[in-house]
Amino acid sequence: MSASLAPYLGAAAVLGAAAVTWAARLAPRTRTGAAVFTEPEAGVRYLRCDSLRCAHMTHPHHPQGDGAWVCSHCGDVKGGTL
Numbered sequence: 001m002s003a004s005l006a007p008y009l010g011a012a013a014v015l016g017a018a019a020v021t022w023a024a025r026l027a028p029r030t031r032t033g034a035a036v037f038t039e040p041e042a043g044v045r046y047l048r049c050d051s052l053r054c055a056h057m058t059h060p061h062h063p064q065g066d067g068a069w070v071c072s073h074c075g076d077v078k079g080g081t082l
Contacts, residue, residue, distance in 0.1 A: 040060070041060070043062070043063050044061065044062055044063075045060070045061050045069060046058045046061070047061045047069060047071075049061075049071045049073065049074060049076055049078070051071070051076040053073075053074045054071060054073050054074050054076070059071050059072060059073040059074075060072045064077070067079060
């Protein structure tokens with residue numbers, strides 16, 4: 001291959017990659033399905049769980065009679081009078 005053809009081959013490769021990228025972006029997209037929304041349970045609060053099992057993520061907590069909240073994922077009690 002001669003050195004004089006290298007810039008032209010490089011330009012052709014760049015333009016080819018750009019054409020493929022734009023064709024993929026402009027292609028019609030089909031949806032696989034929308035996420036299903038579920039209504040949260042009455043009285044449930046989504047609180048940050050302080051246990052290491054839940055990794056400090058937000059999980060549903062159910063109310064207890066003394067004002068405490070129990071995590072539905074690990075059972076850890078949060079708040080209330082202990």
